[in-house]
Amino acid sequence: MSFQFLVKYFASILFLLMIVTGIIWALDSFVWSKRRKILAQNALKQTGREDQMSEDEKHALIAPFLRQPTWVEYSGSFFPVIALVFVLRSFLFEPFKIPSASMLPTLYVGDLILVNKFTYGIRLPIVGTKIIEVNNPKRGDVMVFKYPNDPSLDYIKRVVGVPGDVVTYKDKKLSINGQAVSYVPQNEFLHDGADLRYSKQYAENLTGVEHRILNNDSAGTMLLQAPQFPMSEQCSYEYDNFTCKVPEGHYFMMGDNRDDSMDSRYWGFVPDKNIVGKAFFIWMNFGDLKRIGSFK
Structure with a gap:
């Protein structure tokens, strides 16, 4: 992808990135994160000794289940930044050379x-x-x-x-x-x-x-x-x-x-x-x- 192509279609690319990262952020916030919590709770129950475990032991057990996949984590982090840039350059101020x-x-x-x-x-x-x-x-x-x-x-x-x-x-x-x-x-x-x-x-x-x-x-x-x-x-x-x-x-x-x-x-x-x-x-x-x- 050439630099000229990026400049020419920057607004469209930015919009597409905002939509994609926004969908991933929304799915993780309202669907995937809840599923991870359920999996973590089930893992605790399956041990049969949930009441005897210390907080550190519980955290060590459920942490892998609660951890976001890397691509989901990055999408969620970038979404508000991309959305802010898109709104600013679309409705307020846009830079040009x-x-x-x-x-x-x-x-x-x-x-x-x-x-x-x-x-x-x-x-x-x-x-x-x-x-x-x-x-x-x-x-x-x-x-x-x-x-x-x-x-x-x-x-x-x-x-x-x-x-x-x-x-x-x-x-x-x-x-x-x-x-x-x-x-x-x-x-x-x-x-x-x-x-x-x-x-x-x-x-x-x-x-x-x-x-x-x-x-x-x-x-x-x-x-x-x-x-x-x-x-x-x-x-x-x-x-x-x-x-x-x-x-x-x-x-x-x-x-x-x-x-x-x-x-x-x-x-x-x-x-x-x-x-x-x-x-x-x-x-x-x-x-x-x-x-x-x-x-x-």
Whole structure:
């Protein structure tokens, strides 16, 4: 079993382990332990001298009958831990690791982040069906979601358009519902590692949520041809710009590293059912401890 397989199906594996260990714990608590006690009591009676035996002798006689099998003991010990982890990551907070540079300069490769699972509503584990409404995603939120083309993969991008919004991207600048988003130039951003280069950096104010984004002058604004995806008829693509109207129950997502992000520009809208939660905190980066903390 590969590491990639474990990561991809971790929630399902955790759920299966919880069910299996839970069944074993329940059977032992309510059935098997009672049978062991009966066997121990019968063993004492068969000696014919139960009243004459000391407590130590009784304990030595019945201990083998009362002892849990090793696999039952381990299952019972692991069950509450597995159940707690499953509940925490299913309904409260789930950790993720940033795998790519698409959210630079907000999130770096290797950042270990926490995602709030309940802020956008309570959902059933595994299937993701929403059972309790809480809040809806807002423009500017950094959101984790199931990739529409392969729901087994988790993606992270920024919410740019909410249902009903008209999103225009022209000359590498956004307009939302006809209102231009403001951009304030910042110091150029130096990429780390082997990719040693500079990118232009701006403070983007996305209808009240200010964050930084990157642009690469050498990259083109748009694709060579309009992509095809579900409800792509809601979008119009031209040589240097595009406009999309976000359908009801869907969201338009973009990476902060605008010229190095595969996002809604290429594969379309994110349906509400694919939402995982809101990313809000970097809890560890083993390469740079200064990265720990909240982010916009």
